[in-house]
Amino acid sequence: LSPPFQSYVKDDGTLKVSTLARALYGLGLDEMRDSFTLDSSEDKKQTDSPRIGQSENYQATASTSSTGREISVQVSLPLPFSDDIACNKFSDLPQQSRWSPWLNSVAYLDDGEETEWTLNVRGIQYRWRAVSKMIENPKGIMWESVSGLKNKGVVEFVATSEDSCLMKVKMSLITPRILASVFRGTSTFVEEFLQNKLLKWSLEMFRDVVKADLALERGDAELGDALFGAVEGRANAIEATLSYPGKTE
Numbered sequence: 001l002s003p004p005f006q007s008y009v010k011d012d013g014t015l016k017v018s019t020l021a022r023a024l025y026g027l028g029l030d031e032m033r034d035s036f037t038l039d040s041s042e043d044k045k046q047t048d049s050p051r052i053g054q055s056e057n058y059q060a061t062a063s064t065s066s067t068g069r070e071i072s073v074q075v076s077l078p079l080p081f082s083d084d085i086a087c088n089k090f091s092d093l094p095q096q097s098r099w100s101p102w103l104n105s106v107a108y109l110d111d112g113e114e115t116e117w118t119l120n121v122r123g124i125q126y127r128w129r130a131v132s133k134m135i136e137n138p139k140g141i142m143w144e145s146v147s148g149l150k151n152k153g154v155v156e157f158v159a160t161s162e163d164s165c166l167m168k169v170k171m172s173l174i175t176p177r178i179l180a181s182v183f184r185g186t187s188t189f190v191e192e193f194l195q196n197k198l199l200k201w202s203l204e205m206f207r208d209v210v211k212a213d214l215a216l217e218r219g220d221a222e223l224g225d226a227l228f229g230a231v232e233g234r235a236n237a238i239e240a241t242l243s244y245p246g247k248t249e
Contacts, residue, residue: 058200062191072172073195077203081210083157083165087139089210090155093132099205101235102198114146150174167203201238205231 060075079086093115097103104118119126128148132141138159144152153171160166212227
């Protein structure tokens with residue numbers, strides 16, 4: 001690969017996906033999405049290489065299949081509100097973009113069983129569909145994509161007291177074939193990006209958004225507004241981190 005692969009990684013650790021795709025295959029982001037298929041013969045054997053990151057009791061581990069294409073991540077974060085509140089808030093899927101600023105929208109389709117997820121990256125729009133199901137003991141929700149990015153997982157809210165719970169997320173995804181050859185020798189990069197950036201940000205922002213909602217419901221407008229201001233500032237910083245300058249495709 002010329003220039004070297006390192007030149008396609010930004011200072012903040014995120015990958016210049018469009019630039020890399022063009023260098024490897026002359027593909028834009030939309031074409032990358034269309035070429036993403038799930039290989040039913042994928043070797044499911046996992047490498048024994050868990051990595052752990054912690055911040056404010058945030059914990060995460062990840063592993064990769066022997067082929068380097070399937071990545072599994074498990075993360076958790078304590079929440080200062082009940083499992084009922086957490087589950088009710090999180091399972092309202094159209095609200096997901098409030099704590100995941102890289103999501104443009106999540107909407108239920110006409111049948112009410114599938115949701116369509118939309119993501120905007122530098123003006124380029126992705127869409128995929130997923131099915132989900134509520135679970136009990138512990139409370140939570142599980143999902144699996146039915147088109148687009150191949151991913152599935154479960155979110156559980158384990159009660160630790162009447163007013164607190166532990167949010168646990170387990171998910172796996174299949175990386176696109178056109179990137180598998182690049183990531184095969186650098187799976188740590190992908191795992192750490194998922195567990196220490198995207199998922200970490202989502203869980204922490206979910207916690208803060210719900211805290212702000214609860215403050216406003218109690219009539220504490222000052223605290224609620226302050227929390228929402230902090231969330232908005234963080235969302236803007238995240239959006240800046242996930243974007244990079246260049247010509248819109």
